[in-house]
Amino acid sequence: MTSTPIITLTSDFGRASPYVAVMKGVILSINPAACIVDLTHDIRPQDIRHASYILGTAAPYFPPLTIHVCVVDPGVGSERAAICARADPHYFIGPDNGVFTNVFREHMPPNWIRRLTEPSFWRKNPPSDTFHGRDIFAPVAAHLSRGADSARLGPELMEPVLLPMHSAITFGNRWQGEIQFVDDFGNLITNIPASGVTSLPVKVSVGGRSLGVVRWVRTYSEAKAGELVSLFSSDGFFEIAQVKENASTKLNISAGTPVELEWD
Amino acid sequence: MTSTPIITLTSDFGRASPYVAVMKGVILSINPAACIVDLTHDIRPQDIRHASYILGTAAPYFPPLTIHVCVVDPGVGSERAAICARADPHYFIGPDNGVFTNVFREHMPPNWIRRLTEPSFWRKNPPSDTFHGRDIFAPVAAHLSRGADSARLGPELMEPVLLPMHSAITFGNRWQGEIQFVDDFGNLITNIPASGVTSLPVKVSVGGRSLGVVRWVRTYSEAKAGELVSLFSSDGFFEIAQVKENASTKLNISAGTPVELEWD
Amino acid sequence: MTSTPIITLTSDFGRASPYVAVMKGVILSINPAACIVDLTHDIRPQDIRHASYILGTAAPYFPPLTIHVCVVDPGVGSERAAICARADPHYFIGPDNGVFTNVFREHMPPNWIRRLTEPSFWRKNPPSDTFHGRDIFAPVAAHLSRGADSARLGPELMEPVLLPMHSAITFGNRWQGEIQFVDDFGNLITNIPASGVTSLPVKVSVGGRSLGVVRWVRTYSEAKAGELVSLFSSDGFFEIAQVKENASTKLNISAGTPVELEWD
Numbered sequence: 138m139t140s141t142p143i144i145t146l147t148s149d150f151g152r153a154s155p156y157v158a159v160m161k162g163v164i165l166s167i168n169p170a171a172c173i174v175d176l177t178h179d180i181r182p183q184d185i186r187h188a189s190y191i192l193g194t195a196a197p198y199f200p201p202l203t204i205h206v207c208v209v210d211p212g213v214g215s216e217r218a219a220i221c222a223r224a225d226p227h228y229f230i231g232p233d234n235g236v237f238t239n240v241f242r243e244h245m246p247p248n249w250i251r252r253l254t255e256p257s258f259w260r261k262n263p264p265s266d267t268f269h270g271r272d273i274f275a276p277v278a279a280h281l282s283r284g285a286d287s288a289r290l291g292p293e294l295m296e297p298v299l300l301p302m303h304s305a306i307t308f309g310n311r312w313q314g315e316i317q318f319v320d321d322f323g324n325l326i327t328n329i330p331a332s333g334v335t336s337l338p339v340k341v342s343v344g345g346r347s348l349g350v351v352r353w354v355r356t357y358s359e360a361k362a363g364e365l366v367s368l369f370s371s372d373g374f375f376e377i378a379q380v381k382e383n384a385s386t387k388l389n390i391s392a393g394t395p396v397e398l399e400w401d
Numbered sequence: 402m403t404s405t406p407i408i409t410l411t412s413d414f415g416r417a418s419p420y421v422a423v424m425k426g427v428i429l430s431i432n433p434a435a436c437i438v439d440l441t442h443d444i445r446p447q448d449i450r451h452a453s454y455i456l457g458t459a460a461p462y463f464p465p466l467t468i469h470v471c472v473v474d475p476g477v478g479s480e481r482a483a484i485c486a487r488a489d490p491h492y493f494i495g496p497d498n499g500v501f502t503n504v505f506r507e508h509m510p511p512n513w514i515r516r517l518t519e520p521s522f523w524r525k526n527p528p529s530d531t532f533h534g535r536d537i538f539a540p541v542a543a544h545l546s547r548g549a550d551s552a553r554l555g556p557e558l559m560e561p562v563l564l565p566m567h568s569a570i571t572f573g574n575r576w577q578g579e580i581q582f583v584d585d586f587g588n589l590i591t592n593i594p595a596s597g598v599t600s601l602p603v604k605v606s607v608g609g610r611s612l613g614v615v616r617w618v619r620t621y622s623e624a625k626a627g628e629l630v631s632l633f634s635s636d637g638f639f640e641i642a643q644v645k646e647n648a649s650t651k652l653n654i655s656a657g658t659p660v661e662l663e664w665d
Numbered sequence: 666m667t668s669t670p671i672i673t674l675t676s677d678f679g680r681a682s683p684y685v686a687v688m689k690g691v692i693l694s695i696n697p698a699a700c701i702v703d704l705t706h707d708i709r710p711q712d713i714r715h716a717s718y719i720l721g722t723a724a725p726y727f728p729p730l731t732i733h734v735c736v737v738d739p740g741v742g743s744e745r746a747a748i749c750a751r752a753d754p755h756y757f758i759g760p761d762n763g764v765f766t767n768v769f770r771e772h773m774p775p776n777w778i779r780r781l782t783e784p785s786f787w788r789k790n791p792p793s794d795t796f797h798g799r800d801i802f803a804p805v806a807a808h809l810s811r812g813a814d815s816a817r818l819g820p821e822l823m824e825p826v827l828l829p830m831h832s833a834i835t836f837g838n839r840w841q842g843e844i845q846f847v848d849d850f851g852n853l854i855t856n857i858p859a860s861g862v863t864s865l866p867v868k869v870s871v872g873g874r875s876l877g878v879v880r881w882v883r884t885y886s887e888a889k890a891g892e893l894v895s896l897f898s899s900d901g902f903f904e905i906a907q908v909k910e911n912a913s914t915k916l917n918i919s920a921g922t923p924v925e926l927e928w929d
Contacts, residue, residue: 141697145686151585152443153451155459158409161438162462169405169464173438174689174701179680182586183645187681195683198690198799200697211645214620266620268635271462321679322710356742356794371684371796381711381739415849416707417715419723422673425702426726433669433728437702446850447909475909478884530884532899535726 142282143172143200147188148208148270149180156268160208160275163260167279176205183211185235186300186392190318192229193239194372201226206278207236208270219253219273220297221281221290228281230274235300242302253277254291305329310336312398316343317374319392323383326376327396331369336400341367341377344394351377406546407436407464411452412472412534413444420532424472424539427524431543440469447475449499450564450656454582456493457503458636465490468542471500472534483517483537484561485545485554492545494538499564506566517541518555569593574600576662580607581638583656587647590640591660595633600664605631605641608658615641670810671700671728675716676736676798677708684796688736688803691788695807704733711739713763714828714920718846720757721767722900729754732806735764736798747781747801748825749809749818756809758802763828770830781805782819833857838864840926844871845902847920851911854904855924859897864928869895869905872922879905 144164150156157178164171176195180188188209196205210232218233224245229237230253241247253273256262258280264272281287305314305328314329325343338353351367352360360366362381370376375398378384385391408428414420421442428435440459444452452473460469474496482497488509493501494517505511517537520526522544528536545551569578569592578593589607602617615631616624624630626645634640639662642648649655672692678684685706692699704723708716716737724733738760746761752773757765758781769775781801784790786808792800809815833842833856842857853871866881879895880888888894890909898904903926906912913919 141693143693143697152441153445153455154584155440155455156584158438158440158455158459159462162459162464162467165407165436165438165467166462166464169407169436172693172697174686174693176683176686177680181681191681191683191686195686195690198687198694200690200694203690203693212622215622217622265635267632271635320682320684358740358743358745368795371793371799416705417709417719418848419704419719420848422702422704422719422723423726426723426728426731429669429671429700429702429731430726430728433671433700476886479886481886529899531896535899 141172142168142170143174143203144278144282145174145176145196145199145203145205146178146208147176147180147192147205148178149182149184149188150178150208152178156270159271160206163271163275164279167276168283171279171282180209183209185209185211188236189239189300192237193243196227196229196240197245199227202228204228204230204278204281206270206274207231208274209236210234210269213269214266217298218294219269220250220294221253221277221287222247222250222297223287224248230278230281232269233294233298235298237297238300238302241297241299247297250294250297251287252291252294255289258285258290303328305333307333310400312375314396316390316392316394316396319385319390322378323385323387324376324378325384325390326370326372326374329375329396329398331373331375334375334398338367339398339400342397343377343388343390348377405436406432406434407438407467408542408546409438409440409460409463409467409469410442410472411440411444411456411469412442413446413448413452414442414472416442420534423535424470427535427539428543431540432547435543435546444473447473449473449475452500453503453564456501457507460491460493460504461509463491466492468492468494468545470534470538470542471495472538473500474498474533477533478530481562482558483533484514484558485517485541485551486511486514486561487551488512494542494545496533497558497562499562501561502564502566505561505563511561514558514561515551516555516558519553522549522554567592569597571597574664578660580654580656580658580660583649583654586642587649587651588640588642589648589654590634590636590638593639593660593662595637595639598639598662602631603662603664606661607641607652607654612641669700670696670698671702671731672806672810673702673704673724673727673731673733674706674736675704675708675720675733676706677710677712677716678706678736680706684798687799688734691799691803692807695804696811699807699810708737711737713737713739716764717767717828720765721771724755724757724768725773727755730756732756732758732809734798734802734806735759736802737764738762738797741797742794745826746822747797748778748822749781749805749815750775750778750825751815752776758806758809760797761822761826763826765825766828766830769825769827775825778822778825779815780819780822783817786813786818831856833861835861838928840903842924844918844920844922844924847913847918850906851913851915852904852906853912853918854898854900854902857903857924857926859901859903862903862926866895867926867928870925870927871905871916871918876905
């Protein structure tokens with residue numbers, strides 16, 4: 138494949154457990170030349186939506202042929218499928234539980250998806266009932282990074298599991314959407330596209346509660362500490378922030394909360 | 402040594418201090434081709450038992466000749482020895498304070514152990530009294546990864562410090578053991594081998610308190626949210642979990658708590 | 666440049682956001698051979714002083730030609746300059762807001778500094794108003810790591826922004842300084858050089874409150890758990906620690922608190 142095969146890892150394993158290290162060991166044992174990049178291991182426990190947002194945002198910036206492995210897998214050991222998808226120009230490996238929703242929907246609909254049913258690409262057979270990251274996902278990624286033929290991974294799967302997502306919708310001078318992500322600073326990133334907000338500033342309601350007209354700034358540095366402002370996020374969405382404070386905890390707002398924008 | 406020398410790092414340095422970065426800089430200054438892998442830097446402060454469990458679990462998955470460096474070192478600057486051990490097929494470098502107990506006991510008794518007394522492998526002589534990770538362990542690992550002769554590291558040490566470990570023991574239809582690890586989800590992993598639990602489900606007591614017969618499941622997905630269940634961990638031990646909750650905080654149980662299993 | 670170009674990343678992005686991963690993807694897309702090392706992403710939000718301390722402490726340990734990228738950037742999108750500095754033997758890329766104060770002052774005054782005004786080294790033009798890490802700093806670092814001519818980055822800048830720093834000063838048998846860093850263990854590292862403390866032990870006052878004569882130890886292991894001691898830090902500063910406890914929270918002392926030492 139590429140001269141430097143890149144494998145990224147995303148999980149909810151946290152930091153004090155051995156699970157991330159175990160997956161790295163498994164990958165390097167199969168392909169010592171792999172370049173392993175941690176996307177994050179601080180996905181909120183079993184929060185498939187969080188994982189989907191992170192992957193959908195970060196994956197497109199990686200080089201062609203990067204292999205993205207995601208292990209946020211509350212259904213491990215059940216009948217949920219294990220999959221590998223090719224969504225040009227990348228590969229995605231993980232459980233078929235919706236973690237790739239943002240990737241498939243917004244950025245790069247998959248060229249193909251295969252169920253991972255071929256044990257010769259696994260670490261052992263049968264795999265553990267509780268840790269497919271170690272026994273299936275990591276070894277499949279490592280074999281793929283060494284040039285394994287993806288057609289041999291297993292049969293095609295036509296209908297992947299997708300999370301129900303509320304698209305933002307507009308009615309003339311109004312937008313309805315939701316908070317799609319709260320970042321580590323507590324900034325509230327909506328799913329309303331910046332390009333659709335054609336008049337500024339706007340009246341903002343969050344969770345049914347009016348915040349009034351929220352001043353729009355081009356950048357945080359235009360506002361005073363503590364000021365509630367709106368701006369366009371680096372990913373091109375309408376964002377609400379309290380400068381040098383945590384808007385999420387101050388306003389008690391989390392991902393999934395409905396948002397409404399209105400202007401005259 | 403290998404074409405891609407791998408050095409893993411385990412410490413209790415946390416994330417906001419410069420110490421991990423300093424060690425990486427020291428290693429890369431001696432061997433820019435080293436592939437450095439973080440096992441974890443979130444070992445609980447000075448918790449040698451936690452470090453020993455993580456290393457014992459994760460190290461075996463790495464390729465032959467991997468060099469594992471551990472800096473959980475409350476006795477730094479005292480008379481405790483600094484050591485390098487060869488435990489086929491890996492190397493282990495760190496303080497002689499018990500951090501390698503799980504590695505030496507369970508997985509791969511050491512072929513040899515040497516005291517690190519040869520200053521030509523150190524960063525400076527004398528080393529700092531408070532940071533042997535930077536001045537001894539990291540540079541020794543880097544030199545070893547470049548092919549330094551391990552016989553020159555220092556004299557052999559025959560009796561490494563080992564943590565007192567309660568082995569799990571069985572009496573017919575009963576097992577006595579302890580919680581050996583609480584993972585980031587709060588799941589309680591005992592030291593009772595799954596293969597020894599020959600009748601299911603079993604009555605469980607933890608810390609002298611009976612939990613009654615705890616339902617056994619093959620996988621988390623077979624249980625309801627909030628249900629207390631038992632299962633076999635991915636490492637082959639008897640495990641107690643509260644599905645989508647934190648059993649450790651809910652039941653107020655930590656590592657070292659005695660566990661008893663009984664069946665009819 | 667070097668056979669293995671090394672790029673380090675320092676930020677306040679935390680762990681659950683996609684921003685760190687996005688920067689890694691941008692770098693690897695331009696230079697797949699780059700070796701990316703995380704210094705830390707747990708700089709306290711927008712704490713320029715914290716970032717400056719970490720960089721000043723860790724950067725000198727890296728090999729020549731390492732490129733250090735820092736994104737602690739509360740003024741992103743304002744008129745603050747984006748810069749690249751050569752401070753032998755390293756490069757530093759980030760905002761001109763004082764994050765490189767410790768690097769420039771203490772360790773290696775810069776050979777030159779250039780404003781990053783040349784869009785052909787950016788990811789896109791115009792860059793985002795809120796994420797120069799992705800659009801300017803990461804791509805400039807990646808191009809530089811591939812051998813781009815630094816003279817083409819932009820015009821020279823003569824007077825970088827520097828944080829006001831209180832140097833420690835001495836009057837005969839007294840030192841006045843401040844806590845310059847609190848590490849993850851809660852140890853208090855002053856800016857008073859160990860080499861200047863010529864009589865031991867000393868009377869210590871912190872924040873105007875006397876701690877009396879604090880016993881000096883060569884290493885933590887010489888003290889009992891819970892004992893308040895002083896020692897010389899691994900970086901050569903006078904340090905106050907409470908053994909196996911967190912001195913910062915116990916004594917309610919943070920970075921910037923004045924410290925005074927006195928002896929007879």
